[in-house]
Amino acid sequence: MRRWFWIAALLVFATVAFKPLLFRAGEALLVIEDVAAGPGASRLKAWRAAPVREAITYRLSGKTNTSDVYRPGGGEQARAIVVLVPGIVRLGNDDPRIVAFAETMARSRFLVFVPDLQSLRDLSIRSEDVGELSALTWHIASKETAGAEKSVGIVAFSYAAGPAILxxxxxxxxxxxxxxxxxxxxxxIVSLGTYLTTGYFREGPDRRWQTQTPSSYATWVFVHSSAAWLKDPTDRRILRAMSEAKLADPDVDVRGFAVQLGPEGQAVYRLLLNRDPEKAARLISELPASLLAEFQRLDLRLRNMADLKATLILVHGRDDTLIPYSESVRLAAAADADRTHLFIIGSLAHVELGASGTLDLWTLARASYLLLSERDAMPPPVAHRLSG
Incomplete structure (x- = not known):
């Protein structure tokens, strides 16, 4: 009898001690299912009330900014704050994929801020976005958590992840x-430019080249974003017209635009025509100085990753044709190993969950569990006072 008593006591203790972990593990699986469902039905949607979405305005450095805020529905209190940064899409924070993801985060008891960055709607990333995201993060922390340390998380997609990390x-x-x-x-940025123009990528300078067909959308967004930093207004206009034509129809012939380009534009076009990965670095170095300066401001490889004090959670699809998974592999190798977690998914298709197998679902569940663990370790918001 005594033995069974102690066995029962041990089971009760284990149930009590591990209940939060088991609950979080179950919630992580529900989060993954909800992300895969998008706006469709899921068990998380059936379990928790629909989030409340509102648009707010706020002023930073004399400029009026806008953001969407998603709060847990049904009167439930948020557990933590997150800034969600969309990728480069014309709809920006109104993109249905971003809306669905923000709602998943809010159902997961995050207070979610989605800034409306005009540069992303313009199909560009700019170093100015770093300052805007930094200022917004500070503003949110000071308003919602009285400036508490480790009080805000950041979730970012695709090319916008670079400015978010910075x-x-x-x-x-x-x-x-x-x-x-x-x-x-x-x-x-150099390895990314090499991939977008040649299709070649590798997990490190001493690793073998791999190849795949890069997304035409990603290549021409790269051109579209780069054009803004040329000094010649005619070349800026022509490169933008070329990229807009290609974004509308990947098969359109743009050689008629190319013959009109001046020296700055021709330097960009020579890079676009190159298919040899060993030549790409030299061609990138020959780009206009104003463009190279912007690349350097956005290049994570040129930064001391020890300056990143946050936990870094990297999720990347092996089948990604916009940005190869090797970029996250190299970033993980450069960052602090104790605070960095890398999750490579077989079928993710950049930022959209594909037909995942058991191993992919297990990997995604681990990433989701880690995200929820960070949430539970953060100070909760004290008020909802950012607007105005």
């Missing part, structure tokens, strides 16, 4: 950011 490294905000969760980020 914002988390900013001296003004690095103590405030507890985690950065990225899906399909870049690391090295």
């Amino acid at each position: 914002a988390a490294m900013d001296p003004q905000t690095r103590r405030l950011v507890r985690f950065v969760y990225t899906v399909g980020t870049y690391y090295d």
